[in-house]
Amino acid sequence: MDKERKKQLRGILFQHLDGITLCSTIATFFNKGITEFILENKTFSIQDILSKYECNAGYLNVALRLLASQGWLKREIIQDGEDVEFQLTDKGNIGLSHAPYYDTFNKFIPFLINIDKYLFDPNAKDIQDEFQNLQICLDTLNSNVPAPGSTEWDVSKHLEGLLVGPILVAFGMSDFFLESLENKSEINLESMGDKLPIMSSIFSLFIYLKWIVIKNNKNYFSEEGLFFIKRSTAYGVTVSYLPTFNQMPELLFGNPNVLWKRSPNGLETHVNRHMNVWGSGGAHSLYFRKIDEIITHIFNKPLDEQPIGIADMGCGDGTLLKHLYEVVKNKTERGKHLQLYPLKIIGADFNKAARLASTITLQEAKIEHSILHGDISNPADYAENLKQEYGLDLQKMLNVRSFLDHNRIYSPPKKPFHDTVCNSTGAFAFRGRWIPNKELKQNLIEHFSSWHDYVSKYGLLILELHTIAPEVTAHNLGSTVATAYDGTHGFSDQYIIEVDTMLDAAEKAGLIPEPKYQALFPSEELATISINLFKAVN
Structure with a gap:
């Protein structure tokens, strides 16, 4: 498969993620009459909607920004934390006219949340009829063969994504097709379909999407099918938030807690x-x-100038810690002297399941480690627990974290924020309350400040998520996952903010990035992920 085709398929994958994120919002708007309100009024503000409907303003702001990120609305902040004005675009007019389709697919989310049960449990309820109806719906939508880049195409990919994303994740997590992938062998659809009726419907969908091809009366994955099957992990994070999307009516119009x-x-x-x-x-x-480049730089310094170990706050499944240990061991000067200078590996996580997953990963890799409860919003407690439980000083560690600072537990700033300069286009909420962007930036400044003293010796290595301006996202559909990030995080009280806003907040907290180690992905213009090594200054 050539690069251009891979790029096209990656674009479809990204629009699948958009669809998983958008479907419940559009369906909820449709059922509450907001879709009709937008189509009739063309130009409106958040306050216009709030005066007509009982909504949780913070999540309403998040939801409308998602539509702006698809190019369906133009968006202008009138007063930070108070009002935003929107204008319906031609794309939005077409997109929102398809709201009944989104509503139909949205009703299947409760089944998709537990799709692994329906896939692999012969005694589970038969949902084949519901699934086949959605495939018929998709076929009807595609009957006019929408051109790539058209709004009709976007809608088709959104709904396709909601169906295939959870299925791909279920197959990926279970290694269901591992043997077929490794051996490029035949897929026996008939025997699978006999055991589990829903399988035959899913394979019918895969054939419809041209992911499965028939050669000599045998079924094989096509190149396109292999592309998506092998990238099932790319759907994992977005699909994991289906329980959030399933609560959209309550989030927007009911109990924000x-x-x-x-x-x-x-x-x-x-x-x-x-x-x-x-x-x-x-x-x-x-x-x-x-990250390897940064780690090798630090652990190739004179041994007495190196941190005693690596402390990963929000260690997840331990993948990053395992990798960093192996880099130090195999590629640095420190790795040659681990007998005299052992590398302490510390994993902390707020979540019990993650702590268990990290323990398993590191035990299987035979890496000595210490795992403890930790809250990124409270470094003082983390440092104290590390000292009490393991006799280790957090200041003597290289502190690292990946995709976590945005997931701090929100607390109102202690200092005034009204004079804070903030150019963020983001939409932020806490338990339904609309957080002004200036307030959020001050909260981030204070968050970074709370870590300053603990990273003053060896720095802070951060891999972080970001939002980008909705109009930039709208001009790059299929080239960015910003819509998916904004939805999954915005509705669950997480705070992904633009790169420049984060860097400015860090600087005001006395944390300065080392330019030679900064990296932005996928590009500077569309940066939704950054890597920075921050050094503390007074």
Whole structure:
């Protein structure tokens, strides 16, 4: 497969993620009459909607910004934290006219949340009829063969994504097609379909999408099919938030605290954490090369100038810690002297399932490690617990974290923020409350300040997510995952902010990035991920 075709398929994958994120928002707007309101009024503000509907303003702001990121609305902040004005575009007129389709697909989300059960449990309820109806719906939508880049094409890919994303994740997490992929062997559709009826419908969808081809009366994955099957982890994080999207009516129009109720056994209900860790672990490998460069620089210094270890706050499944240990061991001066200068490996996470996953990863790799509970919003407690439990000083560590600072628990700033300069285009909420962008930036400044003293000796290595301006996203559909990031994080009280805003907040907290180690992905213009090594200054 040539590069151009891979780029096209990657574009479809990104639009699949957009669709998983958007479907419940558009369906909820449709059912509450907001879609009709937008189509009739063309130009309106958030306050116009709030005066007519009882909404949670913070999540309404997030939802409308998602539509702006698709180019369906033009967006202008009138007063930070108070009002935003929108104008319906031609694309939006076409897109929102398809809202009934989104509503139909959205009704299937409760099944998609547990699709692995329907796939692999012969005793599970038969949902074949519902699934086939959605495939018929998709076929109807595609009957006019929408041109790539058209709004009709976007809608088709959105709805296709909601169907295939959870299925690909279920197959990926179970290694269902591992043997077929390794041996490029035949896929026996008939025997699978006999055992589990839903399988035959799914394979019918794959054939419809040309992901499965028939040669000599045998079924094989096509190049396109292999492309998506092999990239199932790319869907993991977005699909893990289906429980959040399933609560969209309540989030927008009801109890804004609904996501924060725990299950009877104390687990989160807004995200499938095991799936989330699996998906984000797969993403790490894309950025290892730049991180490796930074790690080798630090651990090639004179031994007495090096940190005693690496402390990963938000260690997830331990993938990053395992990798960093192996880089130090195999590629640095420190690795030659581990007997005299052992490398302490510390993993901290707020989530019990993640701590367990990290323990398993590091034990299997035979890496000595210490795992403890940690909250990124409270470095003082983290440092104290590390000292009490393991006798280690956090200041003597290289502190690292990946995709976590945006997930700090929000607290109102202690200092005034009204004079704070903030150019962010983001939409931020806490339990439904609309957080002004200036307020959020001051919160970020204070968050970084709380870490300053603990990273003053060896620095802070951060791999972080970002938003980009909606109009930039809208002009680059299929080239950015910004819409998916904005939806999954915006509705779950996480705060992804533009790169320049984050760097400015860090600087005001006395953390300065080392330019030679900065990296932006996928590009400077579309930067939704950054890597920075911050040094503390007074």
